[in-house]
Structures are given as C-alpha cells and as structure tokens.
Amino acid sequence: MLETVYLANPRGFCAGVKYAISYVEQAFEENSGEPLYVRKEIVHNQRVVEEMKKKGIQFISELSEVPDGATVVFSAHGVSPEVVKEATDRKMKIGDATCPLVTRVHKKARNIKDSHQIIYIGHRGHDEAIGTMGEAKMFLVESPEDVESLKGKISLDKPLTYLMQTTLSVADTKSIVKKIEDVFPFVEHPQKDDICYATTERQDAVQKMLESVDAMLVIGAENSSNSVRLCQLAKKTRPASFQISKKEDVNPNYIINQGIKTLGITAGASSPQVLVDEIVAEILKHFPDAKVSLYPESREDTMSFKLPKELLKQF
Template sequence: MLEKIYLANPRGFCAGVKYAISYVEQVQSSSEEQIYVRKEIVHNRRVVEDMRKRGIKFINELNEAPDGATVVFSAHGVSPEVVEEAKRRNMKIGDATCPLVTRVHRKARRYKDSHQIIYIGHQGHDEAIGTTGEAQMFLVESPEDVQNLVGKLDISKPITYLMQTTLSVADTKLVVEKIAELFPSVEHPAKDDICYATTERQEAVSSMMESIDAMMVIGADNSSNSLRLLQLAQKSKPSSFKVSSLEELNKDYIANSEIKILGITAGASTPQILVDEIISKLIQFYPEAVLDLFPGSREDSMSFKLPANLLM
C-alpha cells in the first residue's frame, strides 16, 4: 500500500520550454494570420494538443505550409538549410529555439572550418538533426561509437566535441572519457552543453534514490530528458516507471511492485497541469498517502527573455 509520495524539485517545465511556448503564444496574439509550427514545439502531446485547440497548426516540413506563411521553429532548433528554405519561400520566420540549443549551434559554426567535430547525441532527435546541420560532424551515442571513429578522424588536425543538451550526465561522461582516451589531443570545451535544467532534474532524482522505493517520471515517449530521468532512476530502483498521460497511470503496477514510498518527477517539457492531474488521481487511489516535497528541494529560477522582434 502506497504510504508516501515525494515530489522532486525542480521538475517539469524548464526555462527553454517556457520560452518556446510563450514565443508561439506571443506570435499568435500579435498576428491575425494562421500560425504554423514546424515539428512539435516541445516534446509533449498535451502541450501540442492544447495549442492545436487554440488554432495553431503543426507541420513536419515547410512544404506543408503555403509560401509567405508565418512559421515558428520549435524549441529543438533547425538546420541552416531549413532557414534558407523558409526565406526562399518568403515566409515570416519565428525562432522559438531554446537559447541553450542556440548556443550549441553558435559553437558549431565557430568550429566548422577549424576543427573536426564529434557530436554526442541521439540519431534522429530533432535537436541533433538541427545541430548537425550546422557543420560536418561525427555523431556518436556510446563509447562503442567513439571506437568506430578510429581511422576516420585525422589526429594531426584539431578535434573537439559538442553535446545534445538533454543527455544523461553520467552516460555522456563515459562517452567523453572514451573520446579523451582514443584522441588525447581533443580540445575539451570550457563548459559542456548539457543544459542546467537537465542536470538539475537528474541531480534531484539521484538525491531521492535512497529514500524511495520507485520513481514515477511524467513525460512523453519522445522526450529525451524524460527517458534519461527514467533510465537514471531504474539504475537504483528497477521498479521505477514512466507515464505520459493520466490514462497510463496504473494502480495495479504500484500495488504489485509493493511500492510504499513513491517519488515523482517530470520531464522538462511536461506541463504542470498534467502533473497535477496525475497526482490527484494517485491520491484518489491512495487517500491515506502523504504528499510532500522532497526535503532539500529547490526551485528552478532561470528564465529567458523573448526577443523584441519575434518574426524575421
């Protein structure tokens, strides 16, 4: 029987997600035209569906919108090729890319003519596609992938690496160590690219592991940072699980796993309203359970200011 529920903090929306959502809302409120968003604005079905209800149209590629349309790029960023296509078609462009992802793009452009770039990220992820479009890069996901770069990189020329912002800190550390082992001359960035929100949410989960029986991660299946939170929790507590909607909450699983103390966290693109709904349902299942913020938790205080000119 579930007796205690601990909430991790920080959890849920990060500054970059808040920035992207506010960006689209501001563009829509200041324009009478149809607003198109290329790809999911953030990786969360609830957020996307709420925007659809307000008249926002989501497209996978620019050819799904007419020439001259108003198009906003998602929080994950796009390649220069996509930007150029939008300009050729005289589209009004809004860029809701998370500023921390934009920072990685700037680094890629700075290194593209002087360094061989290794990119640590997940093949096919929207952020990885956008970043690797900035320059020629060698994408790796694991130490084994790094091993395969031997003979492909010219060790007589400068080498550096960049990272997808939503990766697991622990897993990335293993990849970086392998890069350093095989390419001792590699130039390590002054600061890694994993965003503060990803790091802080992972640290919050790690700090709870000795005090709980399992962690419930609330997040979408295509949310990289949510999946990393789940992987991190399952290393210490194998019964940890993820739900992406209220319908996925399974009372039987909690009972069958003999979970008495449950931790709850949420991916950086998970809206608070979804977290609240799932917690309310959980309390309905277990009215005797005590809900509390995990001791030592702290708030996420970072924020990003929207640009004065939203469209270009």
C-alpha cells in the same frame, strides 16, 4: 500499499520550454488572425501541443506543407541552416523559438566548423541533433562503442573537439567523453559542456531522492529525451521506476505488485504542472491515505529567458 508520495523540485517546465511556449503564444497574438504554423512539436509533450491546436495554432512536419509567404515558427529544438534557407527562399515570415541554450551550441558549431573536426554526442534522429548537425560536418556518437568506430575516420593532423545534445544523461556523457579522450588523446575539451542546467538539476534532484524512495515515477512523453534519461537514471538504483505521459497511464496494480510504499515523482522539462497535478490526483483516487509533499531537499528553478522584441521577421 502506497503510503508516501514525494514530489521532486526542480521538475517539469524548464526556462527553455517556457520561452518556446510563450514565444509561440505571443507570436500567434501578433500575427493578427493570420495562420501561424509551428514546424515540429514546439516541445515534446502532446498535452502542450493539443492545447495550442485548440487555440488555432497549426503544426507541420516540413515546410513543404505550407504555402510560400506563410508564417512559421521553429520549435524549441532548433533547425538546420537548410531549413532556414528554404523558409527565406520562399519568403516566409519566420519566428525562432529555439531554446537559447540550444542556439548557443549552434553558434559554437559555426565558430569551429572550419578549424576543428567535431564529434557530436547525441541521439540519432532527435530534432535537436538534426538541427545542430546541420551546422557543420560532425561525427555522431551515442555510446563509447561508437567512438571506437571513428578510428580511421578522424584525422590526426587536424584539431578535434566535441559538442553535446543538451538533454543527455550527465553520467552517460562522462563515459563517452572518457572514451573520446582514450581513443583520441589530442582531443580539445570545451571550456564547458553543453548539457543544459535544467537537465543537470533535474537529474541531480532524482539522484538525491533515490535513497528515500522505492521507485520514481517520471512524467514525460516517450520522445522526450530528458524524460527518458531521468527514468533510466532512476532504474539504475530503483528498478521498479517507471515513466508515463498522462493520468490514464496510472496503473495502481503495478504500484501494489512492486511493493512501492514510498513513491517519488518528477517530470521532464516539457511536462506541464497541470499534468503532474492530474496524475497525482489519479494516484490518490486509488491510494487516498497516501501523504503527498515536496521532497525535503528541493529547490525552485528560477532561470528564465527574455523574449526578443521582434518575434516574427520577414526575409
């Protein structure tokens, strides 16, 4: 029977997600009642998206779904230059809610695209990967095996470096970088990797908790890369760890059958605290004697990004 629930800290919303949500909400207010469209999910969390829809904010998959001159905000994951060009050609009013840490990777790509060959460590089809890879020609790798397949494609006569998706697993990325170094010993290592502080800190928090819990519960959407990585990390040490996205997913029988007495809970960077509260309350309905507290070795995430003065620009 479940006895103890520990909450990880930091967990949940990161500075980039807070920035993107605030950006869209403020842009919606400034747009004077005119329709505001957001291209793709602003962040990978259905709860957040649904709350915005209730306010009247509309979500689209592609710019072709809206008329010329419409007001469109790009999501936290960023977009490729082609998308920006389409929006400007169609005289749209544009807002860019891309996480500043993702924007930094885009700038790095633009700065080196002519001087270097670029390997991109990321997940095929992820919105962030699509946007970043649109900045320059890159070779996508998802595993050490993918690096092997680049033999013959990478020239030995031109400098080589790599960029990373910001939400990757720190441990998995190290193994891929090591493989790149082994296969292409002339590779130039960036001064700093691209994995964002929030991803690293949330993974570190989970790693510390694994010695004290029987399993970790990760709260996050299935398409949230950082949430999936958190669950994968936990499962390596605590195989009973699991991931859910809403309170309806709570399965008390699983907790009982797995013999989980001490449960750690964390949340992906796009999961709101209200969702954590609802899931904890649902767990306590089934295990009312369980004690809930912050894990002793925890700290707050105090990072923040300031919104630009001008949110919507007409090109």
